[in-house]
Amino acid sequence: MAPSRTERTTRSSNSRAAVTPALYHPPRPGPATMVxxxxxxxxxxxxxxxxxxxxxxxxxxxxVALQPTPPDRPGDYGTPVAFTLARAxxxxxxxxxxxxxxxxxxxxxxxRAEPVGGYVNxxxxxxxxxxxxxxxxxxxxxxxxxxxxxxxxxxxNKELHVGHLRNVALGDALSRILRYAGYEVQVLNYIDDTxxxxxxxxxxxxxxxxxxxxxTKYDHWVGEAYVRLHREMEDPxxxxxxxxxxxxxxxxxxxxxxxxxxxxxxxxxxxTMWRLGAEYDALVWESDxxxxxxxxxALALLEHTPYVQRPxxxxxxxxxxxxxxxxxxxxxxxxxxxxxxxxxxxxxxxxIAFQFWKMGLLQGLGFRAxxxxxxxxxxxxxxxxxxxxxxxxxxxETINVIDVTQSYPQRVVRAALAVAGRPDLAEGxxxxxxxxxxxEGRRISGRRGHTVSVDEVLDEACRRARQVVAEKNPDHxxxxxxxxxxxxxxxxxxxxxxxPRRQIDFRWEQALSFDGDSGPYVQYAHARAASLLRRAQDxxxxxxxxxxxxxxxxxxxxxxxxxxxxxxxxxxxxxRTPHVLAQxxxxxxxxxxxxxxxxNPDGSSATPVLQAPPGLRGTRLSLVRQVREVLRTGLELLxxxxxxxx
RNA sequence: GCGCCCGUAGCUCAGAGGACAGAGCGUUGGCCUCCGGAGCCAAAGGCCGCAGGUUCGAAUCCUGCCGGGCGCGCCA
Numbered sequence: 272m273a274p275s276r277t278e279r280t281t282r283s284s285n286s287r288a289a290v291t292p293a294l295y296h297p298p299r300p301g302p303a304t305m306v307x308x309x310x311x312x313x314x315x316x317x318x319x320x321x322x323x324x325x326x327x328x329x330x331x332x333x334x335v336a337l338q339p340t341p342p343d344r345p346g347d348y349g350t351p352v353a354f355t356l357a358r359a360x361x362x363x364x365x366x367x368x369x370x371x372x373x374x375x376x377x378x379x380x381x382x383r384a385e386p387v388g389g390y391v392n393x394x395x396x397x398x399x400x401x402x403x404x405x406x407x408x409x410x411x412x413x414x415x416x417x418x419x420x421x422x423x424x425x426x427x428n429k430e431l432h433v434g435h436l437r438n439v440a441l442g443d444a445l446s447r448i449l450r451y452a453g454y455e456v457q458v459l460n461y462i463d464d465t466x467x468x469x470x471x472x473x474x475x476x477x478x479x480x481x482x483x484x485x486x487t488k489y490d491h492w493v494g495e496a497y498v499r500l501h502r503e504m505e506d507p508x509x510x511x512x513x514x515x516x517x518x519x520x521x522x523x524x525x526x527x528x529x530x531x532x533x534x535x536x537x538x539x540x541x542x543t544m545w546r547l548g549a550e551y552d553a554l555v556w557e558s559d560x561x562x563x564x565x566x567x568x569a570l571a572l573l574e575h576t577p578y579v580q581r582p583x584x585x586x587x588x589x590x591x592x593x594x595x596x597x598x599x600x601x602x603x604x605x606x607x608x609x610x611x612x613x614x615x616x617x618x619x620x621x622x623i624a625f626q627f628w629k630m631g632l633l634q635g636l637g638f639r640a641x642x643x644x645x646x647x648x649x650x651x652x653x654x655x656x657x658x659x660x661x662x663x664x665x666x667x668e669t670i671n672v673i674d675v676t677q678s679y680p681q682r683v684v685r686a687a688l689a690v691a692g693r694p695d696l697a698e699g700x701x702x703x704x705x706x707x708x709x710x711e712g713r714r715i716s717g718r719r720g721h722t723v724s725v726d727e728v729l730d731e732a733c734r735r736a737r738q739v740v741a742e743k744n745p746d747h748x749x750x751x752x753x754x755x756x757x758x759x760x761x762x763x764x765x766x767x768x769x770x771p772r773r774q775i776d777f778r779w780e781q782a783l784s785f786d787g788d789s790g791p792y793v794q795y796a797h798a799r800a801a802s803l804l805r806r807a808q809d810x811x812x813x814x815x816x817x818x819x820x821x822x823x824x825x826x827x828x829x830x831x832x833x834x835x836x837x838x839x840x841x842x843x844x845x846x847r848t849p850h851v852l853a854q855x856x857x858x859x860x861x862x863x864x865x866x867x868x869x870x871n872p873d874g875s876s877a878t879p880v881l882q883a884p885p886g887l888r889g890t891r892l893s894l895v896r897q898v899r900e901v902l903r904t905g906l907e908l909l910x911x912x913x914x915x916x917x
Numbered sequence: 918g919c920g921c922c923c924g925u926a927g928c929u930c931a932g933a934g935g936a937c938a939g940a941g942c943g944u945u946g947g948c949c950u951c952c953g954g955a956g957c958c959a960a961a962g963g964c965c966g967c968a969g970g971u972u973c974g975a976a977u978c979c980u981g982c983c984g985g986g987c988g989c990g991c992c993a
Contacts, residue, residue: 611991
């Protein structure tokens with residue numbers, strides 16, 4: 272039982288608070304007409320409330336929280352600060368709220384401040400909201416921080432399955448989000464080419480004398496050999512007999528002799544990753560880490576610390592072990608073996624070396640171009656003959672996207688940084704520990720055939736999407752492309768819409784759902800906006816000037832939802848989870864769909880765009896344009912295609 | 918046993934101390950003379966696992982318990 276690092280994961284409890292970076296820049300004050308972001312608007316309100324609080328004679332600074340009002344309450348944003356003040360002022364909150372509302376200076380665009388049961392709510396002028404909401408989207412400024420994201424890291428010995436799917440979807444989306452949020456991001460895919468799993472697979476090919484006939488995808492084909500070998504190894508006697516052969520392959524792998532064989536499997540797997548829309552900056556081969564001496568260097572850094580010992584007797588005699596008890600609680604035996612008594616390194620030791628390199632504690636890997644990816648972006652790979660000028664690694668922050676079952680080794684990796692004298696780097700090392708994916712409630716097991724491949728899932732998703740396209744949009748100019756976008760979008764969205772720490776059970780109906788809380792729901796909202804804008808273009812209306820004086824109450828919720836986008840991205844980046852952004856997009860799509868369908872009491876459309884009076888039409892077009900922009904940008908950050916027509 | 922994570926509507930999930938707890942699926946009933954019905958509107962449905970505690974205020978923080986998942990290999 273040795274699942275690849277991808278299919279195991281956890282979130283360690285202690286990491287979030289410690290490593291969440293300061294992503295919040297102080298908001299820049301500016302004239303109300305320049306508001307681009309609800310933060311500015313909220314910040315103005317906050318300052319106004321602070322002034323009012325001071326007028327009430329409160330000396331100490333108080334925290335002024337500002338939150339959106341519930342849908343059925345008056346106003347757009349409100350503060351419960353009167354509750355906080357009640358004790359100090361020895362007066363009921365309702366009275367305080369009334370006084371605050373009466374004294375608060377209203378920033379431009381704010382119609383009124385109103386006490387509502389202890390809260391002070393602010394009502395904004397719809398024109399002001401719409402103007403702010405339709406400012407062109409601008410990505411946040413560069414932060415000048417580098418973060419390295421490792422994800423996928425599938426053992427190169429079989430095809431990807433649905434457990435890997437979650438890893439790729441999470442890691443790729445998070446990388447995109449961090450890049451947009453202003454980080455300089457390196458995306459790495461770790462190739463465990465000296466592991467037992469690859470050795471077994473390559474041994475199986477020899478052992479059974481198999482010849483590739485080209486009929487099945489190569490990674491699936493070698494996977495079959497692997498499964499076959501494991502069936503044979505269920506018998507202990509047979510297993511013992513095969514062991515020597517496996518070990519021999521392992522040695523050849525370590526010396527790099529079989530790199531070509533591994534590469535062939537890897538290239539087949541990359542087809543699946545690319546089909547999902549994931550791309551990488553570089554591949555790092557485990558054998559390169561070892562060959563370039565990084566493992567030895569890492570061990571040297573640890574060897575003379577009080578936590579690392581080489582016992583002369585007892586069960587660990589002759590091995591190099593690390594005492595992890597100061598870093599991990601609840602272990603029966605806190606000693607972790609780094610180097611076996613036979614002199615070979617364990618997986619955690621190699622992982623530590625990799626982590627040290629990621630954070631610049633070690634150098635020396637060479638890189639060269641490996642291949643060109645579908646987008647045109649070059650994929651680099653570590654290589655003995657590669658260029659050694661440091662192009663990758665050396666980041667002050669890292670995110671390892673690895674499932675929760677590997678929490679213990681991941682905590683050890685983090686601890687090793689502290690042991691090596693760099694607690695500051697340990698702070699920046701984050702394990703994104705997502706829960707595992709089960710299949711019909713049971714643990715996935717590639718070995719026993721209890722699994723579904725990613726290729727199979729995508730084929731089925733696209734097949735179903737193709738049917739829906741034929742049915743809903745028979746005149747579609749390119750139904751196959753649309754089906755790909757929808758099918759893949761559905762699958763990827765399903766993988767990132769929930770919290771990573773929640774276990775998910777893979778179910779076809781759920782992962783391939785095209786309505787409700789789904790990727791296609793958001794895609795549809797986007798395509799609908801795009802369609803409307805195409806019609807506007809055809810009618811020559813694209814340049815119509817908005818007349819903000821005609822804004823109606825219907826635009827208010829759409830504008831408010833649009834203004835929340837930067838905050839959603841920021842929160843997703845800060846919390847290191849794409850689900851925040853996915854949930855936001857569902858909300859925006861819902862608000863936009865509701866707006867689109869709004870009816871007057873007589874049943875006629877309350878919010879026509881193309882048929883609206885001039886001026887109002889311009890306003891609505893600018894709002895629709897922004898809806899399309901935000902949905903498209905948001906979907907791209909999740910790695911979900913945003914087709915214009917579907 | 919010890920440690921970590923999870924427990925919110927029939928099901929799947931959002932809700933990082935604040936307003937009567939929100940969606941989707943499913944159920945029931947409406948909406949295409951109108952810009953895409955993969956949509957919209959409405960109804961029904963909830964001691965937020967249980968018990969204490971902190972707080973003006975708790976689904977959210979603390980403690981204990983119950984239930985589920987995972988971890989604790991000279992495997993990866």
